[in-house]
Amino acid sequence: MADPLKRAEITDxxxxxxxxxxxxxxxxxxxxxxxxxSLGEYVRGYVARIRAGESGVLPVVxxxxxxVVVFEVISPNNVYLSPGNLVNLFQQSAVIMVLAMAEAxxxxxxxxxxxxxxxxxxxxxxxxxxxxxxxxNWPWPLAVLAGLLFCVVFGAIQGTLITRxxxxxxxxxxxxxxxxxxxxxxxxxxxxxxxxxNLTGQSDNLHxxxxxxxxxxxxxxxxxxxxxxxxxxxxxxxxxxxxxRKSGLVAPPASLSLIKIGLIAVxxxVVVGICNLNxxxxxxxxxxxxxxxxxxxxxAAWTVLLGRTKYGRYLYAIGGNPEAARRAGINLSxxxxxxxxxxxxxxxxxxxxxxxxxxxxxxxxxxxxxVLYAVAAAVIGGTSLMGGRGKPLHGVLGGLVIGAIYNGMxxxxxxxxxxxxxxxxxxxxxxxxxxxxxxxxxxxSVTRI
Amino acid sequence: xxxxxxxxQAAGEPLLKIRxxxxxxxxxxxxxxxxxxxxxxxxxxxxxxxxxxxTVLTKCIAGxxxxxxxxxxxxxxxxxIHNARDSARLGIETVYQDLALADNLDxxxxxxxxxxxxxxxxLDEDSMERSAAETLSSLRVTTVKSIRQPVASxxxxxxxxxxxxxxxxxxxxxxxxxxxxxxLGVVQTRMVLDLIGRLRDKGLAVMVISHNLNDVxxxxxxxAVLYLGRMAVQDKATNFDRQSVVEYMTTGGLGRxxxxxxxxx
Numbered sequence: 001m002a003d004p005l006k007r008a009e010i011t012d013x014x015x016x017x018x019x020x021x022x023x024x025x026x027x028x029x030x031x032x033x034x035x036x037x038s039l040g041e042y043v044r045g046y047v048a049r050i051r052a053g054e055s056g057v058l059p060v061v062x063x064x065x066x067x068v069v070v071f072e073v074i075s076p077n078n079v080y081l082s083p084g085n086l087v088n089l090f091q092q093s094a095v096i097m098v099l100a101m102a103e104a105x106x107x108x109x110x111x112x113x114x115x116x117x118x119x120x121x122x123x124x125x126x127x128x129x130x131x132x133x134x135x136x137n138w139p140w141p142l143a144v145l146a147g148l149l150f151c152v153v154f155g156a157i158q159g160t161l162i163t164r165x166x167x168x169x170x171x172x173x174x175x176x177x178x179x180x181x182x183x184x185x186x187x188x189x190x191x192x193x194x195x196x197x198n199l200t201g202q203s204d205n206l207h208x209x210x211x212x213x214x215x216x217x218x219x220x221x222x223x224x225x226x227x228x229x230x231x232x233x234x235x236x237x238x239x240x241x242x243x244x245r246k247s248g249l250v251a252p253p254a255s256l257s258l259i260k261i262g263l264i265a266v267x268x269x270v271v272v273g274i275c276n277l278n279x280x281x282x283x284x285x286x287x288x289x290x291x292x293x294x295x296x297x298x299x300a301a302w303t304v305l306l307g308r309t310k311y312g313r314y315l316y317a318i319g320g321n322p323e324a325a326r327r328a329g330i331n332l333s334x335x336x337x338x339x340x341x342x343x344x345x346x347x348x349x350x351x352x353x354x355x356x357x358x359x360x361x362x363x364x365x366x367x368x369x370x371v372l373y374a375v376a377a378a379v380i381g382g383t384s385l386m387g388g389r390g391k392p393l394h395g396v397l398g399g400l401v402i403g404a405i406y407n408g409m410x411x412x413x414x415x416x417x418x419x420x421x422x423x424x425x426x427x428x429x430x431x432x433x434x435x436x437x438x439x440x441x442x443x444x445s446v447t448r449i
Numbered sequence: 450x451x452x453x454x455x456x457x458q459a460a461g462e463p464l465l466k467i468r469x470x471x472x473x474x475x476x477x478x479x480x481x482x483x484x485x486x487x488x489x490x491x492x493x494x495x496x497x498x499x500x501x502x503x504t505v506l507t508k509c510i511a512g513x514x515x516x517x518x519x520x521x522x523x524x525x526x527x528x529x530i531h532n533a534r535d536s537a538r539l540g541i542e543t544v545y546q547d548l549a550l551a552d553n554l555d556x557x558x559x560x561x562x563x564x565x566x567x568x569x570x571x572l573d574e575d576s577m578e579r580s581a582a583e584t585l586s587s588l589r590v591t592t593v594k595s596i597r598q599p600v601a602s603x604x605x606x607x608x609x610x611x612x613x614x615x616x617x618x619x620x621x622x623x624x625x626x627x628x629x630x631x632x633l634g635v636v637q638t639r640m641v642l643d644l645i646g647r648l649r650d651k652g653l654a655v656m657v658i659s660h661n662l663n664d665v666x667x668x669x670x671x672x673a674v675l676y677l678g679r680m681a682v683q684d685k686a687t688n689f690d691r692q693s694v695v696e697y698m699t700t701g702g703l704g705r706x707x708x709x710x711x712x713x714x
Contacts, residue, residue, distance in 0.1 A: 243575075244575065247575065247579070249575055249578050249579065250578065250595055250596060250597040304571070308571045308572050308574075309570070309571060309572065310565050310567070310572065313554075313558060313562070313565060313572065316551070316553060316554060316558075317551045317554060317558075317562055319553065320551035320552050320553035320554060321549070321550065321551040321552060321553075323547070323549060324549040324550055324551045324559075324562065325551065325562070325563075327533070327545070327549045328549070328562040328563030328564075329533065329534065329563040329564075330562075330563055388551070388552070388553035389553055
C-alpha cells in the first residue's frame with residue numbers, strides 16, 4: 001500500500017515475463033498489422049499466424065491458383081484463360097459475389113439466410129415483368145425500386161419473426177425459401193410470356209437491364225475510370241495511414257501501405273487489361289462490362305457500412321457477444337432485423353444481375369443452390385459461420401473462387417448430376433476450412449453465449 | 450447499523466446513500482430494508498455468502514432491476530434509477546463478472562461500444578483510439594501489446610483492466626465491480642487489485658463485490674456485509690478482522706455461531 005507505483009511495476013514485469021514464456025503463441029494471436037513496426041516484423045508476424053492456423057486470404061489465393069491451373073489444362077482447347085472466357089467468368093462470379101456479400105449480413109450475426117436466392121429472384125422477376133413494353137412498361141428505375149422494395153419487405157418480415165419471436169433463422173428462412181420459390185413461379189406466369197419474361201425487344205428499359213451484365217464501357221474510359229479509382233483509394237490509404245503514423249496511433253509501416261496500394265493497382269490493371277482485349281470472334285468486342293463497377297460499388301458501400309459506421313460496429317458486436325451489445329445500450333432487435341433487410345436487398349441486386357445475364361427470368365433459375373454457393377463463397381473468403389467475423393471483400397474473393405469452379409464445370413459441359421455433387425463438396429470444404437481455421441486460432445471466431 | 454450511519458455522516462456526505470431498499474422476485478424477498486453508504490474516494494467492499502443478495506443490490510444500483518421500496522440519494526439528492534442509462538448519467542458504471550466484452554472487437558472498439566464518436570457520420574477512429582490510449586495509460590495498463598488487438602487475445606487480468614478502463618472513461622464517480630478477481634490467477638489478481646487502488650487515487654469511489662477476504666482486506670476502506678438479504682453490518686475496514694467478517698457472513702451477527710435469525714425467507 002505504501003508504494004503502489006513500485007508494486008505496479010513489479011506486477012507489470014511479472015506479467016511481461018509470463019507472456020514472454022510463449023512468445024510464438026502471443027505473436028500468432030495478433031493481427032500483424034496492429035503490432036508490426038516494420039515490414040520485416042509484419043512478415044514474421046504473418047508467418048507466425050499462418051503456422052497458428054490464422055491464415056487470412058492465403059488459402060483463397062492458393063485455391064484460386066490451383067483451380068485455374070487444373071481447368072486451363074483440362075478445358076477443351078485450353079479455352080479457360082482466353083479473354084472471352086475470363087470476362088464470362090467475371091460475369092458469372094459477379095452474381096455469386098453480390099449474393100455472398102448479402103449473406104455476410106446474416107453470417108456476421110451468426111445467423112443464416114437460406115431464402116435470399118428466391119427472394120432476390122422474386123424481386124428480379126418483378127422488375128423484368130414491370131418493364132415489359134407489352135404490359136405495364138414501367139421506366140426501369142421505378143421497376144428496379146419495386147423489385148428491391150419487395151426484397152426489403154420480405155427480409156423485414158423474416159427478420160421480425162427471427163428477432164421478436166426468437167425463432168431460429170435457419171427454419172424461418174427455409175420456410176421463406178419455399179414461399180419465395182412459389183411466389184417466383186407465380187410472378188413468372190403474369191403477362192403474355194408463358195412463364196419466360198425476357199429482355200429481348202425494342203425498349204430502353206429492356207436494354208438498360210440487359211446492359212447491366214452485357215453492356216461494356218469504352219476501353220479508354222475504363223482505363224481512366226480505373227486510374228481515378230486506384231488514385232482515390234491509394235491516396236486515401238496513404239494519407240490516412242501516414243496521418244495515423246504521425247500522431248502515434250496504431251498504423252501499418254509505410255512499406256506495407258505502399259504494398260497495399262500497389263496490389264490494388266495491379267488488380268485494376270489486370271482486370272481492365274483482360275477486359276480490353278478483343279474477345280469477339282467475328283466482330284470486335286472489348287471493354288469492361290458494367291457489372292464490374294456495379295460489384296465494386298456494392299463492395300465499397302457495404303465495406304464503409306460495416307467498417308466505418310455505428311451500424312456496422314453494432315452488427316459485429318452482436319455477432320461477437322450479444323449480451324455485451326445489449327448492456328452497451330444497443331437495440332438488438334432493430335440492428336438484427338435491419339441486417340436481414342439489407343441481406344435481402346443485396347440479394348435483389350444479385351439476382352437482377354442474374355436476370356440480365358440470362359436475358360430474362362425463367363423457372364430454370366437455380367436460385368436454391370446459388371444460396372449455397374453464396375454461403376460457401378463467404379466462408380471460403382474468410383467469413384465465419386459462427387458469427388462476429390466477416391467482410392464484404394470475403395464474399396468477392398470467395399465468389400471468384402466459386403465462379404472459377406462453376407465456369408470450369410460449364411466449359412467441361414458437366415451434367416447437372418455432377419454440378420450438384422461438386423456444389424455439395426465445395427460447401428463441405430468451405431465449412432471444414434472454417435472449422436479448422438477456428439480451432440487453430442485463439443483470436444478467430446468466438447464461442448457463442 | 451445506526452453507529453455505522455452516524456460514523457459515515459461524520460466523515461461527510463456519502464456519494465451514494467441507500468435507505469430501506471426492498472426487492473423481491475415473485476415470492477422471494479431478495480433484499481429487506483437495506484441501508485448502504487458509499488463514501489466518495491474510498492473503496493467499499495460488499496461481502497456476503499452466496500445468495501446473500503450482493504449481485505441483486507448491485508443491479509438495483511446499476512438500474513438493471515427496479516426497486517420495490519426505499520430511497521436512493523446521490524450526492525445528498527434523492528434520485529430515481531429506472532434503467533442503466535439513468536445510472537450512467539449520474540456517473541455510476543458497472544463492471545460485470547462476465548465483463549461484457551465482445552471478443553471479436555479490439556480494445557478501442559470495446560471501450561467505446563455503444564458510445565462511438567462520429568465525424569461527419571462515420572466513426573472517428575483516431576479520436577477514439579487517442580482517448581482510449583490516454584485512459585489506459587492513466588490506469589497504468591501497460592502490458593497490452595497493441596490497443597488494436599482483439600480482446601480475445603488478452604489475458605484474464607488484461608480483460609478485466611479493459612473492462613475497468615471502459616467504465617472509468619465516462620467521468621464516472623462510482624465504479625461497481627462484481628467479483629473482479631474470481632476467475633483470475635495470482636499475478637492477474639495482483640494487477641486488478643492495484644488497478645482498484647489507482648481508481649481510488651484518481652478520486653473515484655469503488656464498490657467491490659467479493660467473498661475473497663484476502664482481496665477485501667487488501668483494498669477496502671469500508672466493509673459492508675449482507676446476510677440473507679439484510680445488511681448485517683457496515684463499518685470501516687480497520688474495525689474488522691477476518692474472523693468477524695466471516696462470522697457476519699455466515700451468521701449475520703457476532704456471537705450467533707449457532708442457529709440463524711428467525712426470518713430466513
